[in-house]
Every structure is written in structure tokens, then in C-alpha cells.
Amino acid sequence: MSTQTPVHTDSDADRGIAPTAPRPSAAPGQGRPAAAFLTPFVVLYLLFIIGPALYGLVLSFTDASLVKPGLNGGAGFGNYAEALSNADFWSSLWHTLWFTILTTPPLVILGFLLALLANRVARGRWFFRLAFFAPYILPSAVVALIWMWLYTPALGLFDTMLAKVGMTAPSWLGDAAWAMPSLAITTVWWTLGFNFVLYLAGLQEIPRDLYEAAAMDGASPWQQIRSITIPMLGRTTTLVAVLQVIASLKVFDQMYLMTGGGPNFATRSILQLVYDEGFTNYRVGYAAAVSMLFFLVVLAVSAVWFTLVRRQEKVV
Amino acid sequence: MANPDVGITMERINAREKLFNRICAGVLIAFALLWLVPLLWAVDTAIKPNAETTRTTWLIDNPTLDAFTRTLRDTDMWSWYGASFIVSSLAALGTVIVASMAAFALSRMRFRYKNVVFWAILAGIMIPGQVLIVPWFREFDALRLLNTYWAVILPQLPAAIAVFIFKQFFDGLPRDLEEAARMDGASFFRVYRRIVLPLARPAVAAVAIFIFVTTWNDLLWPLLVLSNPDLMTVPVGLATVQGAFGIRYADTMASAILGAIPLVAVFLLFQRQIVQGIAGSGLKG
Structure with missing residues (x-):
């Protein structure tokens, strides 16, 4: 954690230049070299981020189709009205939220607890990092193959283990009620390492002498955690939680690979709805409208984050 | 004590x-x-x-x-490795170049509307690629780039988060050396290439590894644009054959492990940089 930027830094780092640099108005313009340095990124940014975002917005107001060129006529707010009155849209949105609800608390809380434990253990930290973080860098397809084997009815490791202790395993991925929790369990295993690492970094920024002083005053380890660690990690928790919510909302791979959105569409996420409508039913306009609605949800979460961070900055 | x-x-x-x-x-x-x-x-x-x-x-x-030998023989694993390696390396290299250049301008130069440019780029962090798959598909179709590696690489390059990370890092670097070089008449490009970039190796490593891993693991977008089996990346290839093994569970697990090996190697080699990169910036795919 040496020279890296901390998790939260004032983004307006320009101030760092101010003391040495002369006032902008007095300075000779550096517009031309600046433009040269910025151009490659900005061109790509306009072509592949801003342009497509605006194009997607336009498409969402049309009846554009994947198999026909052009916009295929305007649709006004028709696509949005259809989405908002469509049961498939609301159920996919709910599945996405349900998945987010099932994954976020365990991923944040376990990430915190395990980092807390790892921070107290002096030796073998590489081993814990390996165990928790290695799954995170695996491709979703690899994770899906391994977990579908674990979940295999009768022959899978889970079913045989439960059978040994006299329990009957649920039909993990085959039961509409169990499919989503099963996908959530897989996801917790897969991505916990990310939050673990963020928390571990946050913990290492808490000055050691705070604990030493508290210990001298007779505070038990538990009291130290409650009155030093948890408050000091407030900003890390906000960051971890928001990144987690956004990542969970964007879920697609696990469902696509492990359940295909089933059984009976019980695990179809909002991104899979976009995929199905746009690329299976060729309804590009409608899929673009669903994407925009989904984007609004993600933006709302980000807005909540900014508000929380602002408030924390005022308090600190 | x-x-x-x-x-x-x-x-x-x-x-x-x-x-x-x-x-x-x-x-x-x-x-x-x-x-x-x-x-x-x-x-x-x-x-x-x-x-x-x-x-x-x-x-x-x-x-x-x-x-393992059966899986390597019966699937296109080697071809998937090749495809994943090409798109991930080019995406990482390209992102490092364009993002570090933009960040250098934002960190070191004075020009009008600098803050506007900075915030406009930062806003890009808010736009997840997943909401752009529909317009992207039409765009790459119009460009006749579907079923090419370009379709996978190009959308990865303008990563706003990478600009942000480089700018933060550059802002924290001491300036004496480059100011002296500028006095001696060195061009901005020379300062960037010979002084700032070598000093920013930790940031370069973090961004490069992060983009490499996310590009390697990406499923949704490559799945849409790489339908030609000769071009498929590891995740797309595994996704298309996952049902083919049936009850040959050893073969299924061998394919999973073979699919995992390159990234496990990357992880073991660059564990420190990966972990520091994440801790330093809160990168998430």
C-alpha cells in the first residue's frame, strides 16, 4: 500500500499544481499539446461511449429492428410505455433486485469480517488472499462449470454431503424458489475477494497507535473494533456497498450460464431481458428502452452514493 | 516500545x-x-x-x-487462449496509452475548459458498458466489424476509470525533474515518455493488469459479437461447449481448469499489483 492513491481522494487534485504554476491567464497557452495528448482518448470516448449512449437513447424512441437497417420509424414513448406496463420487464427488474438483496449483505459483511480477522493475523496473509481472492479473477464460465458440478442433483458434492448427514438437498438450480439463492451463493464465493481486499486496505490505513492507546486504557479487542475500527471504516463501507450494489445489478453471466434465466424465467435478470428482446426477438428499439430504464436505476444508486460520501466528508 | x-x-x-x-x-x-x-x-x-x-x-x-488431453484435443482451447490473449493484451496496451496520455494533459498542462474536459471524462465512469450493448452492436455492424477482434477491443479502450487513476498518480509525482527537463527544451512528449511514464510504473501495471483481466473475463459483449468459432475467447468458447460434455464430469472440470489456468498464472505473478490496484482505486468490472 505504498505509493498508491488511497481509496478516497479529493478528485480536485488540481490544487496540487496551484502553488507552483502561475495564474492561468498569465500563462502561455498549452492548448495545442494538450489537444494532441487528449485526442486519442477523446475520439475513442466519443465514438464508443458518448456516441453509443446518445444513439441508444435515440433508438429507444424508435421501432428499430436488428434485421432491418435504419430506425424503422419513430415510436415516441411507446417502448417505455410498453416496458413499464409489461410483466416481463417488472419480473426481470425484480429478479435483479432480489439477486442484489441476496448478494449485497453477505458480500459486504463477510468481506468486512474476514478482512478484520486477516488484519489481526500476522502470518500467512498470502494464503488468505489466495483463498478468497483467487476465485474473483476466474472467468464466469469457469465458475459456472465448477458450481454446476457442485450443484448436480444426487451426484454433486453438496447433495452427497447433505445426504451423509441425513438431509435432503433442495433442487438447487432446478427449483424456482432455490435457483436465485443458489446463484447468490455461487456469486458470494466468486466475488467476495474483491470486497475483502478493499476492506483490508481500509483497515491498514487506521493508525496502529489508536489501538495501542485504547488497549492501554483497558479496551477489550471487541470494544476496540466497535469504537475504532467500524467508525473509521465508514467511507470504505460506503464504497464497498455501492460498488457491490452496482455490480450485482449488472448481473448476467451467472444466470445466462447456470440457469439460462430459468426455471420458467424465475432468474431472468434485466440484462438478460435486453439480450433476449434485442438479440433473440430483434426488437432493438424496445431493448434500447429497457437498457435506458436500467441505466436510470444504476444512476440513482450512484447518486445515493455521492450524497452519502458528501455527508461523510462534512462529518469528518 | x-x-x-x-x-x-x-x-x-x-x-x-x-x-x-x-x-x-x-x-x-x-x-x-x-x-x-x-x-x-x-x-x-x-x-x-x-x-x-x-x-x-x-x-x-x-x-x-x-x-486434460482429451479436452485439449476435442475443444478449440488453444484457439480460445490465442483469441483471449490477443484481445486482452491489445485492450490493456491501448488503454494504458490513450488513458495515460489524456491524464498527462489533465495533470500537467494548462488549457481552457480543462475542468469541463475532466468532468466530462469522469462522467463516463457512470455509464456501464452493459447498457450500451444494443447501440454498440448496430455501430459495429455498420462498421462491418462484427466477428473481428476490434469489436471486443475498441469499446474497452476509452476507460474513464483508467484516466482517473493515472491522473491521481501523476498529480502525486514530484515535478522537479520534469521542470528541469522542460527548461532544457524537452518537449511535452519527451517528458511524458521519458520521465513521467517510467515513474508511473505502479499505475501502469495496475491499469494494464486490470484491463487485461476484465477483457479476458468479459462474456456478454464477446458472446454477441464473436459468433465465429475461430475467433471465440475462452469464456465464450466455454459457454458454447458447456453442455457438450454431458455426464463426463472429469472432462467438464478439466475444461474449467484449463480455462482458469492462464488467469491463475497472471494472478500468481502479479498478485501484489492486482491487489494494490484494486485497493488503490476501487476498480470493479
Whole structure:
């Protein structure tokens, strides 16, 4: 954690230049070299981020189709009205939220607890990092193959283990009620390492002498955690939680690979709805409208984050 | 460290802390072992003969690597490796170049509307690529780039988060050396290429590895644009053959492990940079 930027830094780092640099108005313009340095990124940014975002917005107001060129006529707010009155849209949105609800608390809380434990253990930290973080860098397809084997009815490791202790395993991925929790369990295993690492970094920024002083005053380890660690990690928790919510909302791979959105569409996420409508039913306009609605949800979460961070900055 | 006057209290505190730490270690080890079970079980299954996999036991009567040789022979694994390696390396290289250049301008130069440009780029972090798949598909169709590596690489390049990371890093670098170089008449490009970029190696490593791994693991977008089997990346290839093994569980696990090996290698080689990169910036795919 040496020279890296901390998790939260004032983004307006320009101030760092101010003391040495002369006032902008007095300075000779550096517009031309600046433009040269910025151009490659900005061109790509306009072509592949801003342009497509605006194009997607336009498409969402049309009846554009994947198999026909052009916009295929305007649709006004028709696509949005259809989405908002469509049961498939609301159920996919709910599945996405349900998945987010099932994954976020365990991923944040376990990430915190395990980092807390790892921070107290002096030796073998590489081993814990390996165990928790290695799954995170695996491709979703690899994770899906391994977990579908674990979940295999009768022959899978889970079913045989439960059978040994006299329990009957649920039909993990085959039961509409169990499919989503099963996908959530897989996801917790897969991505916990990310939050673990963020928390571990946050913990290492808490000055050691705070604990030493508290210990001298007779505070038990538990009291130290409650009155030093948890408050000091407030900003890390906000960051971890928001990144987690956004990542969970964007879920697609696990469902696509492990359940295909089933059984009976019980695990179809909002991104899979976009995929199905746009690329299976060729309804590009409608899929673009669903994407925009989904984007609004993600933006709302980000807005909540900014508000929380602002408030924390005022308090600190 | 310990003041002699408080030596006795410190000893008591240390004893209590030691016990607490030991409990912590125990719980942590239990969790870590639990976390390793799926991976170990995958390996265990893969080195059994297919016929043995239906008996659920960790013991292996006839360990064999047959499943691996069969998978390498019957799937296009080598071709998937090649495709993933090409798109991930080019995406990482391209992102490092364009993002570090933009960040250099934002960090070191004075020009009008700098803050506007900075915030406009930063806003891009808010736009997840997943909401752009529909317009992207039409765009790459119009450009006649579907079923090319460009379709996978190009949308990865303008990563706003990378600009942000580079700018933060550049802002924290000392300026004496480059100011001296500028006095001596060195161009901005020379300063960027010869002074700032070499100093920013940790940031370069973090961004490069991060983009490499996310591009390697990306499924949704490559799945849409790479339908030609000769071009498929590892995740797309695995996704298309995942049902083909049927009940040959050893083969299935061998394909999973083979799909995992390159990234496990990357992880073991660059563990420190990956972890620091994430801790430093909160990168998430």
C-alpha cells in the first residue's frame, strides 16, 4: 500500500499544481499539446461511449429492428410505455433486485469480517488472499462449470454431503424458489475477494497507535473494533456497498450460464431481458428502452452514493 | 516500545490479545479452507477417470490426466487462449496509452475548459458498458466489424476509470525533474515518455493488469459479437461447449481448469499489483 492513491481522494487534485504554476491567464497557452495528448482518448470516448449512449437513447424512441437497417420509424414513448406496463420487464427488474438483496449483505459483511480477522493475523496473509481472492479473477464460465458440478442433483458434492448427514438437498438450480439463492451463493464465493481486499486496505490505513492507546486504557479487542475500527471504516463501507450494489445489478453471466434465466424465467435478470428482446426477438428499439430504464436505476444508486460520501466528508 | 512502568499491564493485555488473535486465526483458516473446497473438488474430479466421478469421494483410485488431453484435443482451447490473449493484451496496451496520455494533459498542462474536459471524462465512469450493448452492436455492424477482434477491443479502450487513476498518480509525482527537463527544451512528449511514464510504473501495471483481466473475463459483449468459432475467447468458447460434455464430469472440470489456468498464472505473478490496484482505486468490472 505504498505509493498508491488511497481509496478516497479529493478528485480536485488540481490544487496540487496551484502553488507552483502561475495564474492561468498569465500563462502561455498549452492548448495545442494538450489537444494532441487528449485526442486519442477523446475520439475513442466519443465514438464508443458518448456516441453509443446518445444513439441508444435515440433508438429507444424508435421501432428499430436488428434485421432491418435504419430506425424503422419513430415510436415516441411507446417502448417505455410498453416496458413499464409489461410483466416481463417488472419480473426481470425484480429478479435483479432480489439477486442484489441476496448478494449485497453477505458480500459486504463477510468481506468486512474476514478482512478484520486477516488484519489481526500476522502470518500467512498470502494464503488468505489466495483463498478468497483467487476465485474473483476466474472467468464466469469457469465458475459456472465448477458450481454446476457442485450443484448436480444426487451426484454433486453438496447433495452427497447433505445426504451423509441425513438431509435432503433442495433442487438447487432446478427449483424456482432455490435457483436465485443458489446463484447468490455461487456469486458470494466468486466475488467476495474483491470486497475483502478493499476492506483490508481500509483497515491498514487506521493508525496502529489508536489501538495501542485504547488497549492501554483497558479496551477489550471487541470494544476496540466497535469504537475504532467500524467508525473509521465508514467511507470504505460506503464504497464497498455501492460498488457491490452496482455490480450485482449488472448481473448476467451467472444466470445466462447456470440457469439460462430459468426455471420458467424465475432468474431472468434485466440484462438478460435486453439480450433476449434485442438479440433473440430483434426488437432493438424496445431493448434500447429497457437498457435506458436500467441505466436510470444504476444512476440513482450512484447518486445515493455521492450524497452519502458528501455527508461523510462534512462529518469528518 | 513498552514503557517499563506499564510492563505488567502490557503483558496482561498481550496475553488477552494473543488469545483473541488465535481465535481469529482459527475462524479465518476455517473460512479459507471452505473457500478452497470448490477449486480442490474441481481438480479432484478432473484427475479421476470419467467413470469414477459419480462416486463422491475425495479418494482417487486411478489418477489420470486423460481428461486434460482429451479436452485439449476435442475443444478449440488453444484457439480460445490465442483469441483471449490477443484481445486482452491489445485492450490493456491501448488503454494504458490513450488513458495515460489524456491524464498527462489533465495533470500537467494548462488549457481552457480543462475542468469541463475532466468532468466530462469522469462522467463516463457512470455509464456501464452493459447498457450500451444494443447501440454498440448496430455501430459495429455498420462498421462491418462484427466477428473481428476490434469489436471486443475498441469499446474497452476509452476507460474513464483508467484516466482517473493515472491522473491521481501523476498529480502525486514530484515535478522537479520534469521542470528541469522542460527548461532544457524537452518537449511535452519527451517528458511524458521519458520521465513521467517510467515513474508511473505502479499505475501502469495496475491499469494494464486490470484491463487485461476484465477483457479476458468479459462474456456478454464477446458472446454477441464473436459468433465465429475461430475467433471465440475462452469464456465464450466455454459457454458454447458447456453442455457438450454431458455426464463426463472429469472432462467438464478439466475444461474449467484449463480455462482458469492462464488467469491463475497472471494472478500468481502479479498478485501484489492486482491487489494494490484494486485497493488503490476501487476498480470493479
